[in-house]
Amino acid sequence: MSxxxxxxxxxxxxxxxxxxxYGAHRVLDGVxxxxxxxxxxxxxxxxxSGKSTLLRVVxxxxxxxxxxxSVNGELIGVRKQGDHLKELSERAILAQRSNIGFVFQxxxxxxxxxxxxxxxxxxxxxxxxxxxxxxxxxxxxLDRVGLADKESAYPxxxxxxxxxxxxxxxxxxxxxxxxxxxxxxxALDPELVGEVLAVIKDLAKSGTTLVIxxxxxxxxxxxxxxxxxxxxxxxxxxxxxxxxxxxxxxERTRDFLSKVL
Amino acid sequence: MSEPPGxxxxxxxxxxxxxxxxxxxxxxxxxLPLRRPGRWxxxxxxxxxxxxxxxxxxxxxxxxxxxxxxxxxxxxxLDGLVVTLEVTAYSAVLGLLGGVLLALAxxxxxxxxxxxxxxxxxxxRSIPLIVILLFLYNFSALYQxxxxxxxxxxxxxxxxxxxxxxxxxxxxVGLSLNQAAYAAEAVRGGILSVxxxxxxxxxxLGLPKGYQFRKVVFPQALRSITPNYVNQLIDLVKAxxxxxxxxxxxxxxxxxxxxxxxxxxxxPLLLVVTVWYLILTTVVxxxxxxxxxxxxxxxxRSLPPTPLQKLRTGVSDLRARIRRETAI
Ligand SMILES: Nc1ncnc2c1ncn2[C@@H]1O[C@H](COP(=O)(O)OP(=O)(O)OP(=O)(O)O)[C@@H](O)[C@H]1O
Ligand SMILES: [Mg+2]
Numbered sequence: 328m329s330x331x332x333x334x335x336x337x338x339x340x341x342x343x344x345x346x347x348x349y350g351a352h353r354v355l356d357g358v359x360x361x362x363x364x365x366x367x368x369x370x371x372x373x374x375x376s377g378k379s380t381l382l383r384v385v386x387x388x389x390x391x392x393x394x395x396x397s398v399n400g401e402l403i404g405v406r407k408q409g410d411h412l413k414e415l416s417e418r419a420i421l422a423q424r425s426n427i428g429f430v431f432q433x434x435x436x437x438x439x440x441x442x443x444x445x446x447x448x449x450x451x452x453x454x455x456x457x458x459x460x461x462x463x464x465x466x467x468x469l470d471r472v473g474l475a476d477k478e479s480a481y482p483x484x485x486x487x488x489x490x491x492x493x494x495x496x497x498x499x500x501x502x503x504x505x506x507x508x509x510x511x512x513x514a515l516d517p518e519l520v521g522e523v524l525a526v527i528k529d530l531a532k533s534g535t536t537l538v539i540x541x542x543x544x545x546x547x548x549x550x551x552x553x554x555x556x557x558x559x560x561x562x563x564x565x566x567x568x569x570x571x572x573x574x575x576x577x578e579r580t581r582d583f584l585s586k587v588l
Numbered sequence: 589m590s591e592p593p594g595x596x597x598x599x600x601x602x603x604x605x606x607x608x609x610x611x612x613x614x615x616x617x618x619x620l621p622l623r624r625p626g627r628w629x630x631x632x633x634x635x636x637x638x639x640x641x642x643x644x645x646x647x648x649x650x651x652x653x654x655x656x657x658x659x660x661x662x663x664x665x666l667d668g669l670v671v672t673l674e675v676t677a678y679s680a681v682l683g684l685l686g687g688v689l690l691a692l693a694x695x696x697x698x699x700x701x702x703x704x705x706x707x708x709x710x711x712x713r714s715i716p717l718i719v720i721l722l723f724l725y726n727f728s729a730l731y732q733x734x735x736x737x738x739x740x741x742x743x744x745x746x747x748x749x750x751x752x753x754x755x756x757x758x759x760x761v762g763l764s765l766n767q768a769a770y771a772a773e774a775v776r777g778g779i780l781s782v783x784x785x786x787x788x789x790x791x792x793l794g795l796p797k798g799y800q801f802r803k804v805v806f807p808q809a810l811r812s813i814t815p816n817y818v819n820q821l822i823d824l825v826k827a828x829x830x831x832x833x834x835x836x837x838x839x840x841x842x843x844x845x846x847x848x849x850x851x852x853x854x855x856p857l858l859l860v861v862t863v864w865y866l867i868l869t870t871v872v873x874x875x876x877x878x879x880x881x882x883x884x885x886x887x888x889r890s891l892p893p894t895p896l897q898k899l900r901t902g903v904s905d906l907r908a909r910i911r912r913e914t915a916i
Contacts, residue, residue, distance in 0.1 A: 386792060417797060424794035435789035438886040439807050448803070449793040481886035501793065 337365040337536040338399045338426060338504025345384055345394035347377075347560075354380045355391065356560035362505070362553075364399075365534045369547040369568075372557035373583055378540045381557065382507045385538070386427040387420050398426060398505060425453050428498030428506035432513050434490040436482035436497070442469065443478035446496045455501070468496040472526050488519030492526055505536040512543060542587055548572055556580045618912075655856035659846070660863070668842025669864060675756060675828045675838065676868075679763035680821055686764060687771025687817075692801075694776055705772065712769035718830050721762040725834040728758050759831040763824065770820050778813035779805060811883040818876040825868050839864055 340362040347355035354377045362368050372378050383389040385396050387404035395412055396403045404420050405412040415423075436445050446465035450456040456464065469475050472492040482490050491511055498506055508527065512520040524546050531537055531550045541547060547554055547568060554571040556563045556579075563577050575581045645651065659665060693705035712720070782805050790800040832841035843857040850857075881891055893901065 388788060388792060421791070421794040421796060424792060427792075429789075429792035431785065431789065431792075433785055435783075435785040437786065437789070437804055437808075439883075440886065449795060452793075452795045452799045452803070483886060483889055497793070 335499075335502050335533075335535050336504055337534055339364040340385060340505050340536065340538065341397045341400075342381070342385065343394050343396070345381070345391045345396065347380055347384060347389060347391045354560050355384065358394075358557075358560070358562055360555065360562065360565075362536060362538060364504075364536055366552045367531045367537045367539070367550050368553050368555060369551040370538065370540045370555045370557060371542070371544075371547065371571075371583065371587075376558045377560040378557055379509050380560075382429070382509050382538065382540060385505075385507055386424055386429055388429075390414070398423075403427070422453075425449070425455070425501045426504045428501065428503035430491070430494050430498050430506065430508045430511050432510040434482070434487070434494045434514070436490055436494055438482050441479050441481055442474065442485070442493050445482065445493060446500050449497065450500050453501070461500070464500060465496070468499050469493070471499075471529075472496045473522070486519060487515045488522045491515065491523045495523075495526055495530075499530075505538065506530070508537065508539040508541070510540050510542070512541065544572065544584070544588055556583065558583070650855060651859060652853070652856045655853050656859050656863075659843075659853065659857055659860045662846075664842050664846060665839065665860060665864075668837050668839040671756070671831075671836060671841075672825070672828050672839040672868075675759050675763065675831060675836070676821075676825050678760045679767050679824060679828075682760065682764035683767025683771050683820075683824070684775075684817065686768030687773075687775045690768060690772035691775035691779060694772065695779060709769045709772050712766055715766075717762065717766050717827055718833060720766060721759065721830060721834050724758045724762045725755075728754055755831075755834060755836045758834055759828070759836050762834075763827065763831075766827075767820065767824055771817060774813050774816035774820065775809070777816065778809035778811070781812045782808045807883070808887075811880070811887055814876065814880050814883060818872060818879075821872055822869055825872065826865060 340360075342358055342360040345355050345358045346353070358377075358381060360368075360381075370378050370381065380389055384391050385398075385403070387396070390404065395405055401423070402412070403423055405414055407413075437448070440448065443462060443465050446468055447458070447461040450461040450464065451458055455461075466475065466478065469478055472495055474489060474492055474496070477485060477489065477493075482493065485493065491514075495506075495511075511527065512523050515523065520543070524543065527537070527539065528546075528550055539547075539551075551568050553565060554568050555565040556571060556575070556577070558579050563579055564571055564575065570576075571580065572584065575584060646653070690705045690708060693701040694709070696702060786804055786808065787800070790804045795804065828838050829840035831838050832844055837845060840861055843861045847854040847857045878894075881894070884891055
């Protein structure tokens, strides 16, 4: 499992005073968040509170109007120019993304490529590995997520749980310092949730930095080093699960937990 | 997840089994297929009409089938066929390439590219093809060197000075200009049909922009581009008959010329042309089936069967059915 090729160097993530508007609608309202290297952070919050937007700001799929994100001290999507932040070229942003894995709620696997091709594509396309190395790595990763026998299947021939595990392997193939999960089990039938959570748990144990948006409170309690509760685009409270989940300080957190538990 | 509270309840107290349920368990009961007498009658009517039509086609002296046989493989006609194929092939490829570029321009973030593409598509969809061809033809007659400077395909830069080569270039350029405008819309539609999640996943993986298009978006777009583009291709095959008006002897042109020389053979010559176009369209349709099947990889759980596979399962189904029916 901990073969040489799978070695990942965990990264630290810093979100600094991020504001994001969609038109006149303020979606993120000054979010500050520090994720230490190797830490597992779970983000909770009601629907529409800005959880997905926050994750998408971290890998610069969305540009914040104010504020910035840095991974291991490197600014994401922008660079400092005097007192200002200047947007990077698309090519530079794409290059930065290979250190930030992203797992989508709807998997978004490439349906015209086999499972193996899905996992092996990115390291080759970004020039990190040659074809043979990438395929070898892809096989190891598929083995790790328990899908070694599915490498030549097409994504639509797999169950939802299997597809999401392939998506996780695909994200891992770039050996990112941090992996972001946006409700990775929300599109799954209840009996398939467990197999995906098991894979994420395995990652958490191996010391990868993870930021996970989920509604699985039990899972959060089990693996989170820190739980962040967000509402109306603001972080309402954060701390270890024993505090935020068991002794929430804020009315809104209590309210939310009483609904989802 | 968000099932109405009533749903679970109604599931648990399912109605008791009906009293008139068959005595045998369902597993042992054979389901008889529904009989459809209407379908048999309709089939009979259609068969009779078809037989009448074919009989008329074969026996009516108007068609002069012996002359048809005489002309069908004449070298003049085959030369025309070659011109038709050449012009179609070049225009199909160049038109698609142009269409992809125009579609990309149309979808790009640059307002200038978008405007240029829009104007191009607007112009060339508005002007009748025959007008474009005549324009180019007169142009090329005035400026013998014009065709060399046209920025399409390296294949034409080495053409000899003969009039035929120039005419083919004129035809191909004219058809490609027209074809590209239509192809652009087919390609654009195909690209737009690719799920936004695919773009996001590709961007999130940091795949280089060109790779995203070539390996992720375009292959998926081709699935919906293919039927539209093939439709255009079939139009194109027939549109090549217009090149006769710029003095190129394609299939139609060859028949037309022969018809002028042998006025009594006009009908069989038109039949020759018709049958050749039918053959070309058939070939295109068969190729289309396999191309679509190729691009359907992964899009459906299992690929549609080829005609051969269909035939095989059809035969074995029939056998099984006969065995079942006779076993009663
Ligand atoms: N592209 C967009 N344009 C306009 N408004 C948007 C856009 N994307 C998101 N929003 C709005 O921003 C707010 C936050 O959206 P976001 O997707 O981040 O919420 P979320 O916390 O992830 O919710 P959920 O739990 O339902 O996924 C919502 O009110 C949403 O309607
Ligand atoms: Mg969301």
